[in-house]
Amino acid sequence: MADLAICLRGVVKRYGAITAVDGLDLDVPEGTCVGLLGPNGAGKSTTMRLLTAQAIADEGELEVLGFRLPEESKQARAQCGVVPQLDNLDTTLTVEQNLLVFAHLYRIERSKRREAIERALKMSKLVDRRGSRVDKLSGGMRRRLLIARALVHRPRLALLDEPTVGLDPQVRQELWALIDALRTEGTTILMSTHYIEEAQRLADTVLIMSHGSAVAAGPPSELVLEHAGHEVLEVYGPPARLAEVEAEAGAAGMRTRRTGTSISILGVDGTNGFTIDGERRPANLEDVFVLLTGEEIA
């Protein structure tokens, strides 16, 4: 079994009466990409903050790259790169100056600093914009710079908190290629996201979180098979008809989920005696996500 870059056991984090992380267990083997998938408020960002000791757990054990947290968090952070959900670049500095500052903060030796900055610029395709002030960059470029900044010191572990949130599809695809290249190089990645497609494309393993704890974990294809089967029957109609279908499927022991405009009946593989008309489609991770995290908005 591969060494674990991250190992969390029974981690609890409370904010007053709210339990943001509730007995979370998480394993991230070295060299893999693990996706933390969950709706808003599931505890993903709190988990990320716990991993950099910017939040301190009330209970449980945390180990990052072999270092116990929070006591040895500084050593762990020296070998991690963090891409935050919210842009916190120095906007009045240039692209290159932002990288220079973090080359210092991550303690890159003077003789290797220039090379590290050039490599980060190339990786993020910002070589031509090195002299541009950050407030003159597009949203996509700023995101690429955030990733370059986190990777300037070649970390063993990259923590990406919603790396493509709020970006248009083209920019997201560009960033996916960048993250995929990083994974290919062997960097361990823990990525929180609420974009199902992002998790499905990039993550070797997905951990689905709801209300602060893990409700399922495994490779995306295995999770789909386990919880939603091979095929899903999608039934459209007016609300009254959808309620009837839901009741009928429930009575037949089938699992369903609402999509807003239709009812999805999960795991219809080989259910040939099923009489409801609808469109069959392959089951996907979104089916699993909604099934496990609930249909209601928290």
Added chain:
Amino acid sequence: MATAEARGARLGRLERSALTGVLVREAVNYSSYWKSSTFSSTVEPTIYLLAFGFGFGSLVSTIGGYDYVDFVGTGTVATAVLFSSAFPAMFGTFVKYQFQRTYDAILAAPVDTEELVTAEALWIATRAGVYGCVPMLVAMVFGLDPSWGMLAVPFIGWVAGFGWACFGISIAGYAKSFENFNYVVSAVLTPLFLLAGSFFPLDNFPQWAQVLANLNPLHHCVVLVRHAVFGSDGWKDLARLGALAVFGLLVWRIAIHAMTRKLID
């Protein structure tokens, strides 16, 4: 189970490389705003110097044995130190954690809150030490005689500036909004600034007020600067420097506590 390779040496507290990292960030940023910062930190005390020096100076030629322009020229050094340390520390710190989220980025690197606060205070103190000299240089243009003791003024400004920077960071750490600063400016900084002995001597104040003045770090800064320029008061000045150092150490620890509460959940 967990990876143990490449553990490296255990990292300690207040490491030079962490302090350097934060200081480099400040220095690089300073290159983009040094003009406005220098303007605000030096012009305002200089206006006080000119207004009081020539306003009161036309009515009062000497005060406490000093020429009034010399008296105010040395007194406003402390004002410049205060303006270039407490105020940027309060507002800058608040903006960096609340709006720019700069500290979230720094604390994700191998830097602790203690190092972050210390480096920020060191940087502000250094600027205060330099900016604090401006009123004295302006006073020299208007007749203040140079002396060797003036070389100690940047150091006095640095020590006082460190304390006021930590004071400002502490206030920012406990503040919930910008509006909270109004209470501190009106109820704390303005009285301390006016009752520091910069513009008039405190000798004619009631005895209790003179005793209380010794609790005002700005007053010690004013007196130390005057004595550096016009002649030392020996052990008493050393005691005043010690008082400034104690003030600095106390508010340094308070600033670290305040910012840890603010930045670490």
